[in-house]
Amino acid sequence: MNKKRVLVTGGLGFIGSHTVVALQEEGYEVVIIDNLSNSSIDVLAGITQITGKTPQFENIDLRDKSSVKDFFEKYPDIDGVIHFAASKAVGESVVKPLLYYENNISSLVYLLKELYKKDNASFIFSSSCTVYGQADELPITEDAPVKKAESPYGNTKQIGEEIIADTCKTKPDFKAISLRYFNPIGAHPTAEIGELPIGVPQNLVPFITQTAIGKRDELSVFGDDYPTPDGTAIRDYIHVMDLAEAHVHALKRLLEGKEKQNYEVFNLGTGTGNSVLEVVKSFEKVSGKKLDYKIVGRREGDITAAYADTTKANEELNWKASRSLDEALSSAWKWQQVVEKKEEEDK
Ligand SMILES: NC(=O)c1ccc[n+]([C@@H]2O[C@H](COP(=O)([O-])OP(=O)(O)OC[C@H]3O[C@@H](n4cnc5c(N)ncnc54)[C@H](O)[C@@H]3O)[C@@H](O)[C@H]2O)c1
Numbered sequence: 001m002n003k004k005r006v007l008v009t010g011g012l013g014f015i016g017s018h019t020v021v022a023l024q025e026e027g028y029e030v031v032i033i034d035n036l037s038n039s040s041i042d043v044l045a046g047i048t049q050i051t052g053k054t055p056q057f058e059n060i061d062l063r064d065k066s067s068v069k070d071f072f073e074k075y076p077d078i079d080g081v082i083h084f085a086a087s088k089a090v091g092e093s094v095v096k097p098l099l100y101y102e103n104n105i106s107s108l109v110y111l112l113k114e115l116y117k118k119d120n121a122s123f124i125f126s127s128s129c130t131v132y133g134q135a136d137e138l139p140i141t142e143d144a145p146v147k148k149a150e151s152p153y154g155n156t157k158q159i160g161e162e163i164i165a166d167t168c169k170t171k172p173d174f175k176a177i178s179l180r181y182f183n184p185i186g187a188h189p190t191a192e193i194g195e196l197p198i199g200v201p202q203n204l205v206p207f208i209t210q211t212a213i214g215k216r217d218e219l220s221v222f223g224d225d226y227p228t229p230d231g232t233a234i235r236d237y238i239h240v241m242d243l244a245e246a247h248v249h250a251l252k253r254l255l256e257g258k259e260k261q262n263y264e265v266f267n268l269g270t271g272t273g274n275s276v277l278e279v280v281k282s283f284e285k286v287s288g289k290k291l292d293y294k295i296v297g298r299r300e301g302d303i304t305a306a307y308a309d310t311t312k313a314n315e316e317l318n319w320k321a322s323r324s325l326d327e328a329l330s331s332a333w334k335w336q337q338v339v340e341k342k343e344e345e346d347k
Helices: 014-025 042-051 065-074 090-095 097-116 152-169 204-213 240-255 276-287 311-316 325-346
Strands: 005-009 029-033 056-058 080-083 122-128 175-181 183-185 219-222 237-239 263-268 293-296
Touching (some): 014 029, 014 240, 065 097, 090 152, 097 122, 097 152, 122 152, 122 240, 152 263, 183 325, 204 219, 204 276, 204 325, 237 240, 237 325, 240 263, 276 325
Parallel strands (some): 005 029, 005 080, 029 056, 175 263
């Protein structure tokens, strides 16, 4: 049994909680840091229900430098860190840029400063395909140029990657990987954990499931005049469990010293693009529900199409997304129904 100890920041959030499950299933000891700013303590019970094990939990705000320092004094034996904790609402970041720069950048710096004191630190960073903007070529490889960020949120991911790369340059035994996620969707198949968007969802799939359950009147499809086969925008939707498992592979690569450079970047996607209308059709098929939607104008900042070239992740991380769009949507729908039931019971 692997007894390596891993710190997962933001481990009660959407992607973090699924990754904690994947790590525990591989025998890792997990310590979570989360300040519950965008998650619930109930997620711990969901993780326990699935894996039979409760991870250690520390309610710490990573913006508090001295708490971060205290954490590493309390847990001197952390072998690796997966850093999910961040604010992620693109629209909100435009209105409150300083909140985003403070939360996403200062937290990162405080963590890195503590890790820098260690030998052989292993660090995994949640980045995003937003760094590519509208790429000139599809599918998008890791060599595609990083374009000027469209929002403060996107900028925090670009700056974050640069901070990590600069740090790695100065310390050869400091190892890090940035994972550029495409569009994570779905939930654990047990529906014990899933995505909990606060307020009106900004992403397509939670909007679809909330519309189907009756929480939203109808889905707005932003634009049907894109240069794509059906006119709607195309994205690479990846099941959150596939994404979670990729983190375990990336961490193993660093812990086993298999990295080719001490700073590396990987795309995490399926390699397939699906249009908004294809997602709607797939959802209708797996849920048996007819979805009310209307076509409205394009949304500012949205790009036409983005999907990953996953060759590098497939070959170097020895990982490949295996779950289908239908499977991901079916799990998202099951999760939505559980959330609805809980909300009804709490009324
Ligand atoms: N979900 C996506 O579509 C997507 C896409 C690309 C990249 N990402 C990145 O992946 C990471 C995880 O995203 P997610 O969808 O799971 O988000 P999430 O909001 O569900 O999870 C983030 C977690 O971090 C916690 N957190 C935030 N600030 C904190 C702080 N200062 N101290 C301690 N905890 C803090 C929140 O309470 C939450 O539980 C983020 O860095 C996000 O930017 C997400």
